[in-house]
Amino acid sequence: xxxxxxxxxxxxxxxxxxxxxxxxxxxxxxxxxxxxxxxxxxxxxxxxxxxxxxxxxxxxxxxxxxxxxxxxxxxxxxxxxxxxxxxxxxxxxxxxxxxxxxxxxxxxxxxxxxxxxxxxxxxxxxxxxxxxxxxxxxxxxxxxxxxxxxxxxxxxxxxxxxxxxxxxxxxxxxxxxxxxxxxxxxxxxxxxxxxxx
Amino acid sequence: xxxxxxxxxxxxxxxxxxxxxxxxxxxxxxxxxxxxxxxxxxxxxxxxxxxxxxxxxxxxxxxxxxxxxxxxxxxxxxxxxxxxxxxxxxxxxxxxxxxxxxxxxxxxxxxxxxxxxxxxxxxxxxxxxxxxxxxxxxxxxxxxxxxxxxxxxxxxxxxxxxxxxxxxxxxxxxxxxxxxxxxxxxxxxxxxxxxxx
Numbered sequence: 578x579x580x581x582x583x584x585x586x587x588x589x590x591x592x593x594x595x596x597x598x599x600x601x602x603x604x605x606x607x608x609x610x611x612x613x614x615x616x617x618x619x620x621x622x623x624x625x626x627x628x629x630x631x632x633x634x635x636x637x638x639x640x641x642x643x644x645x646x647x648x649x650x651x652x653x654x655x656x657x658x659x660x661x662x663x664x665x666x667x668x669x670x671x672x673x674x675x676x677x678x679x680x681x682x683x684x685x686x687x688x689x690x691x692x693x694x695x696x697x698x699x700x701x702x703x704x705x706x707x708x709x710x711x712x713x714x715x716x717x718x719x720x721x722x723x724x725x726x727x728x729x730x731x732x733x734x735x736x737x738x739x740x741x742x743x744x745x746x747x748x749x750x751x752x753x754x755x756x757x758x759x760x761x762x763x764x765x766x767x768x769x770x771x772x773x774x
Numbered sequence: 775x776x777x778x779x780x781x782x783x784x785x786x787x788x789x790x791x792x793x794x795x796x797x798x799x800x801x802x803x804x805x806x807x808x809x810x811x812x813x814x815x816x817x818x819x820x821x822x823x824x825x826x827x828x829x830x831x832x833x834x835x836x837x838x839x840x841x842x843x844x845x846x847x848x849x850x851x852x853x854x855x856x857x858x859x860x861x862x863x864x865x866x867x868x869x870x871x872x873x874x875x876x877x878x879x880x881x882x883x884x885x886x887x888x889x890x891x892x893x894x895x896x897x898x899x900x901x902x903x904x905x906x907x908x909x910x911x912x913x914x915x916x917x918x919x920x921x922x923x924x925x926x927x928x929x930x931x932x933x934x935x936x937x938x939x940x941x942x943x944x945x946x947x948x949x950x951x952x953x954x955x956x957x958x959x960x961x962x963x964x965x966x967x968x969x970x971x
Contacts, residue, residue, distance in 0.1 A: 614824055615819065615826055618823060619819075622812065622816075626811070626815060627811055627812070629812055629841060630840050630843075630844040630845075632840040632886065632888065633812065633837045633838070633840040633841040633844070636833045636834070636836040636837035636840060636886065637834070637837045639833040639836075640830045640831070640832075640833035640834045640837065641830070643827050643829040643830040643833060644826060644827050644830040646827075647827040647830070648827075677885070681885070685882070685885070688829065688874070688878070688882070689829065691829065
């Protein structure tokens with residue numbers, strides 16, 4: 578089973594990934610961008626490679642996504658694979674940065690994913706107020722250095738894209754306690770599971 | 775004016791580019807992949823970055839193409855820009871390597887080129903016999919290490935794609951003398967030109 582954990586920066590994805598790792602020791606934990614050697618190189622280019630045109634950046638992330646599919650997702654298709662971000666982030670950031678239509682971006686991502694969509698998705702959602710409260714805590718990196726208005730717009734597109742792609746998903750209020758949040762994510766991932774955990 | 779010089783490896787593109795440089799001192803000479811800082815990094819990744827999935831590689835070249843468009847082509851749109859390779863190579867190699875339909879690949883390239891197609895294209899074409907004669911001379915690199923059958927198939931797709939894209943182009947027999955070839959290319963590029971040379 579292929580699960581993606583989605584949400585804008587500061588929503589608490591890393592904390593939840595760590596908590597899931599201790600509860601699902603046999604699952605495979607990965608991330609986009611950067612779960613492969615090529616992905617790490619692409620991540621490095623985007624963060625420190627100078628000025629990159631928005632559509633060029635989008636194609637770099639699509640390259641990372643296809644490599645991640647072939648190296649991680651398809652090779653572990655008998656296991657539970659949980660990814661910190663996936664194509665939902667890809668579409669949302671690309672839409673806001675390039676202005677390309679969501680339908681077009683879904684099509685580009687289907688090519689990158691060779692039609693292998695995640696089975697389940699979790700979106701950690703922040704209210705604008707909660708995001709503002711959390712934003713100053715951590716220094717923003719290049720990927721998301723656009724402030725809270727930009728991030729809330731990205732989050733809206735994430736939720737919209739999840740709905741129109743027809744993937745089984747839950748949207749969770751990320752401001753609740755990390756323990757309460759983890760319980761809900763864990764239950765959603767493991768319910769009715771025919772996959773070994 | 776934006777001109778691309780296309781052809782498989784060994785067709786003599788580099789020699790022709792050098793000859794054109796001395797005849798058109800005010801033109802901008804560039805190449806794909808690799809005419810930009812990002813492009814050089816992508817070229818390095820493809821050549822020495824380990825095993826890359828075919829669709830991931832295609833997206834890396836599409837990223838390079840969009841960066842090249844924004845950094846080189848659009849910034850020099852008052853000049854004659856001559857590029858060693860362009861989207862025709864991109865489509866032909868990607869089709870043979872990934873099996874994606876040419877129509878789909880044209881669409882992906884239109885996104886990368888933000889609909890800025892070259893004004894003119896030159897294809898240097900080798901007969902299979904002439905290619906076999908030239909192949910052992912130079913060590914093949916990673917990008918094209920598939921032998922003459924592969925290259926001839928790529929060349930066929932190049933010619934087919936040029937026809938269906940409706941770009942003004944010439945197909946030249948690359949086995950003629952470099953001087954005769956250069957005269958034809960030069961005349962094609964400079965005819966009726968409203969652009970400064």
